[in-house]
Amino acid sequence: MSRDPLDILQTVFGYPAFRPLQGEIIAAVTAGEDRLAIMPTGAGKSLCYQIPAIARPGTGLVISPLVALMHDQVRALKAAGVSCAAVTGDTSVDERMAAFRALDDGTLDLLYVAPERATMPEFQDRISRAQLALIAIDEAHCVSEWGHDFRPDYRQLRPLADRFPGVPRIGLTATADKVTQEDIAHQLGISEAQVVVAGFDRPNIIYTVQEGAARTNQMLNWLEDRRGRSGIVYAPTRAKVDAFSAQLVKQGFNARAYHAGLTHPERRDAQEMFVTADDLIMVATVAFGMGIDKPDVxxxxxxxxxxxxxxxxxxxxxxxxxxxxxxxxxxxxxxxxARARSQIDEGYAEGAESDKQRVDHQKLSALTAFAASAACRRIALLTYFGEPAPAPCGNCDNCLNPPELTDVSEDAVKLLSAVYRTGQRFGLGHVAAVLAGDANDRAVNLGHTDLGVFGLTPDKDMKDWRPVQQQLVAMDALRADARHGGISLGPAARDILRGETKVTVGPQPETRKRRRRRGGADLPSLSAADGALFEALRGLRKEIAAAQNVPAYVVFNDATLQEMAAAQPADLDAMGRISGVGAMKLERFGAQFLDAIRQHVRG
Incomplete structure (x- = not known):
């Protein structure tokens, strides 16, 4: 007999109601139906398999490539009173045997494993003797070669699920365009009618994009305004990760480095510190982050x-x-x-572009157009993922600080013409010198002083041309050779040269006026007094988490503390109505936080 999913949501997890489409997905899986859920990060994907696994008889098998995510979720679930376990390479023999005994006894609500283990014959034999409540496949985009993180092991998961007819399967991902969604559903044996797209909007996030004119200083200045908060800074190389993390430490930030060049213990320790601290900045390559179930970044x-x-x-x-x-x-x-285009083309024979290579070039063009755009960032993101264009969000850099655009179409034609006339193999510096009429030795020896474009713009130098080049690269009208620095015409150049496409640029980042943002890391919806209470509650949370050796968010996350600070509950009943305070957490932590609120109110 199934338990009521809404009752589980309220009593175990402490949330008053389901989010949009969350209840529909949970009801369907609890009833034994398959689903593929495309939901943004932060929309409550995990609950879509956790609640049905608790509600249905048997154990929910959760397959994920992210070891850190499994252990983070197990910690949080155990804090809420849920019977669960993760069996990974880091699991001790005693812990593994205890998990399998609970599986055999039917007392385990959720069992987390990696796809490599899930496809082992001996593991499949073991779970075939148990009662499965469902099979959840997290990070389901990994099954599609059109996704951004294809993993061949995921192709073996459909045969696994097919071994258990009648057991509902649910795939979950936050990132999949229409083509990838269709491929995921096909690969997992889920019908098109069972695909649920909850939307990609993250309205609480402010998106800001800037040209990296002086990247280290720009980033340091930006982080200074966010000192004391938890965040991630992605750098493109290991060397840049090491250098920038060291610079942050020198500036007094709590910062660590993370990349594949570190030893396993070093990576494990850095990750553990990031999960447990509420003020640490992780400087990392993209090797970091997947599976970090930390809600207060x-x-x-x-x-x-x-x-x-x-x-x-x-x-x-x-x-x-x-x-x-x-x-x-x-x-x-x-x-x-230029570097990204070069990486895409590596390994392919010249003139033999593959479908994957062509798709990757299209994706890069879409990204650069997004970066260079002066329009609402949220509109660009949502339309890319196939959603209808919303109204401008009012909560991204281009909405909060609309750039004053300058039409540089005439200059763009001149630059493209000069690139073409000089042979499409020189860098911007040489092309700009030709346009300026600089009769240097190189220009003379190459015969470029005889070109019609020589001296066409004597009042401009390279710094004037850089934003025009940047925009032309974003439009794929110019392409740069990452190894040699030469620039050449891209496919979009023809329409610009014909006057059929306009080119505009905004001001450089240091000239843009800043307007007060609507949201931000300082939780601006709180009054000054409530903000002080919020910080006091964060301090209490940190003490409790340290004493119990768990991440701070396992006690309560920032959003829950923010609601506590604003509502200031007077008794445990009122505390229990705060979103994120379930029955178990109310019993364990409620009195301490209630005392802290009373002391603050008394002053």
Whole structure:
């Protein structure tokens, strides 16, 4: 007999109601139906399999490639009184045997494993003797070669699920465009009618993108305003990770480095510190972040262009999972685009472009257009994922600080013409010198002083041309060779040269006026007095978490503390009505937080 999912939501997890589409998905899986759920990070994907697993007889098998996520979720679930376990390479023999005994006894609500273990014959034989409540496949985009993180092991999960007819299967991901969604459903044996797209909007996140003119200083200045908050800074190389994390420590920040060049114990310790601390900045390559179930990350920043819009969406989605205000910053430049195009083309024979290579180029073009756009960032993200264009969000850099655009179409034609006339193999410096009429030895020896474009713009130098080049690269009208620095015409150049496409640029980042943002890391919806109470509650949470050796969010997340500070419950009944305070947490922590609130109110 199944338990009521809404009762589980309220008594175990402490939330008063389901989020949009969450209840529909949970009801369907609890009733034994399959689903593929496309839901943004922070929309409550995990509850879509956790609640049905608790509600249905048997054990919910959760397959995930993310070891850290499994252990984080197990810690949080146990704190809420749920019987669960993760069996990974880090699990001791005693813990593994205890998990399997609970599985055999039917007392285990959830069992987390990696896809490699799930497809082992001996493991499948073991679970075939148990009663399964459901099979959940997290990070389901990994099953599709069109996704941004294809993993061959995931292709073996459908045969596993097919061994258990009548057991509902649910795939979950935050990042999949329409083509990838269709492929995931096909690969997992889920019908098109069972695909649920909950939307990709993360309204609590402020998106900001800037040209990286002086990236280290720009990032340091941005982080200074967010000192004392937890966040992630992605850097493109291990060397940059090490250098920038050391610089942050020198500036007095609590910061650590994370990349694949560190030893396993070093990575484990850094990750553990990030999960448990509420003020640590993790400087990392993209090797970090997947599976970090930390809800109170207040910002995510990129020091270079990410791999794709899907990767950008997933990486920035690690901020503000608790629903409280969060921020992002991306710094980028034309060199990033050139490097990315070169990486896409590596390993392919010249003139033999594959379907995958062509798709990757299209994804890069979409990302650079997003980065260079002067329009609402949220509209660009949502339309990319196939959602109808919403109204401008009023909560991204281009909405909060609308750039004053300048039409540079005439200059763009001149630059493209000069690139073409000089042979499409020189860098911007040489092309700008030709346009300026600089009769240097190189220009003379190459015969470029005889070209019609020589001296066409004597009043402009390279710094004047850089934003025009940047925009042309974003439009794929110019392409740069990452190894040699030469620039050449891209496919979009023809329409610009014909006057059929306009080119505009905004002011450089240091000239843009800043307007007070609507949201942010300082939880601005609280009054000054309530903000002081919020900080006091954070301090209490930190003490409790340290004493119990658990991450701070396992006690309560930021959004729950924010609601406590604003509502200031007077008794345990009122405390129990705060979102995120379930029955178990009310019993364990309620009295301490109630005392802290009373002391603050008394002054």
């Amino acid at each position: 207040r910002f995510v920043a990129h020091m270079a262009l990410p791999k794709s819009i899907e990767a950008y969406y997933q990486e920035t989605g690690r901020a503000g999972r608790d629903g409280a205000p969060a921020e992002t910053l991306m710094l980028w430049g034309a060199a990033d685009v």
